[in-house]
Amino acid sequence: MKKPFDIQQFIRPNVLSMKPYASARDEFKDHQADLVFLDANENPYDTGYNRYPDPQQIDLKSRIAAIKNVPVNHVFLGNGSDEVLDLIFRAFCEPQKDEVMILPPTYGMYEVLANLNAIHILKVDLDTDFQPNVDAILKQQSSSTKILFLCAPNNPTGNSIDEDKIEALLHGFNGLVVIDEAYIDFTTKDSWSVRLQEFPNLIITQTLSKAYGLAGIRLGICYASEAIIRILNRIKPPYNVNMLTQEKALEDLKQTAIIDEKITKIIAQRRWLVSELENICFIEKVFPSEANFLLVKVDNADKRYEQLINKGIVVRNRTNQPNCYNCLRFTIGTPMDNIKLLSALKQIS
Numbered sequence: 029m030k031k032p033f034d035i036q037q038f039i040r041p042n043v044l045s046m047k048p049y050a051s052a053r054d055e056f057k058d059h060q061a062d063l064v065f066l067d068a069n070e071n072p073y074d075t076g077y078n079r080y081p082d083p084q085q086i087d088l089k090s091r092i093a094a095i096k097n098v099p100v101n102h103v104f105l106g107n108g109s110d111e112v113l114d115l116i117f118r119a120f121c122e123p124q125k126d127e128v129m130i131l132p133p134t135y136g137m138y139e140v141l142a143n144l145n146a147i148h149i150l151k152v153d154l155d156t157d158f159q160p161n162v163d164a165i166l167k168q169q170s171s172s173t174k175i176l177f178l179c180a181p182n183n184p185t186g187n188s189i190d191e192d193k194i195e196a197l198l199h200g201f202n203g204l205v206v207i208d209e210a211y212i213d214f215t216t217k218d219s220w221s222v223r224l225q226e227f228p229n230l231i232i233t234q235t236l237s238k239a240y241g242l243a244g245i246r247l248g249i250c251y252a253s254e255a256i257i258r259i260l261n262r263i264k265p266p267y268n269v270n271m272l273t274q275e276k277a278l279e280d281l282k283q284t285a286i287i288d289e290k291i292t293k294i295i296a297q298r299r300w301l302v303s304e305l306e307n308i309c310f311i312e313k314v315f316p317s318e319a320n321f322l323l324v325k326v327d328n329a330d331k332r333y334e335q336l337i338n339k340g341i342v343v344r345n346r347t348n349q350p351n352c353y354n355c356l357r358f359t360i361g362t363p364m365d366n367i368k369l370l371s372a373l374k375q376i377s
């Protein structure tokens with residue numbers, strides 16, 4: 029029988045013992061307009077942005093919490109989900125000592141961040157249906173394996189991961205399980221955020237970069253237990269989400285109907301593109317996708333990639349990823365982009 033999960037045992041000792049930076053805005057939180065603020069060495073002349081941003085992003089977090097139906101004290105925001113992922117490494121993995129498990133083919137940043145933080149990587153490839161091998165994962169875990177990264181829907185394959193497999197991993201893995209839900213808004217599946225209360229070892233990441241059309245502002249979201257959120261707050265750069273980002277995100281999140289409309293269009297285009305791609309003679313397989321991209325197997329990925337570039341179409345060549353030999357990844361574009369892709373594919377056939 030597995031021991032009950034105790035987050036305290038996973039926090040790096042230096043993170044536990046360090047005293048977090050206390051910003052001027054942390055020490056004095058009142059925002060009354062008639063106060064004279066001479067505490068943060070800001071420039072007193074109003075530019076609209078001469079004051080530091082809210083370090084806890086209370087307004088934005090509350091809005092996201094309401095939209096996503098997650099209690100606000102279970103929400104953490106970062107400068108893109110890449111920052112959130114980096115902070116997770118730094119909070120829970122001891123350099124040169126601990127390891128994490130990743131399931132290739134998957135998002136490249138997990139490996140980059142592991143290398144940056146000097147954390148050993150254990151790779152257990154997804155099977156040929158791009159599903160995790162639960163037994164192999166649980167068997168290969170050791171006491172230094174701190175985090176398992178799951179990406180659902182997975183990049184670059186586009187598929188979701190079977191719910192019963194994720195549940196078995198959440199129960200069986202003796203460590204933190206990060207579920208990267210960057211593409212969750214393109215699936216019919218529920219976010220695992222609805223089951224946060226059941227799993228103290230669960231961390232979910234999402235982003236405004238894909239479905240919300242805000243890759244340029246860099247806003248990543250994390251949901252986890254209050255204990256985990258507290259640790260991330262301890263170690264984050266004090267003003268990690270800038271004021272322009274907080275404002276733009278709040279503004280766009282007022283109009284979720286507009287966002288939903290774009291998501292619906294992208295999903296309709298995905299469906300249409302799947303049916304059209306099946307008529308291209310050198311496309312051998314279009315993998316089922318629940319994301320805003322399609323992984324396709326072609327006769328010769330390097331050749332077709334070059335030919336598409338010459339036609340002015342830039343796609344991603346994933347041929348060197350495990351189980352992705354001769355695979356290209358096409359992001360779903362506007363209807364016009366997709367027509368151009370198809371016409372280029374027909375011309376090089």
Ligand SMILES: *Cc1c(COP(=O)(O)O)cnc(C)c1O
Nearest residue numbers: 108109110135183210235237248
């Ligand atoms: C695009 C993507 C992200 C986005 O990261 P941001 O830093 O929030 O832009 C995260 N995870 C996966 C799997 C992605 O494909």
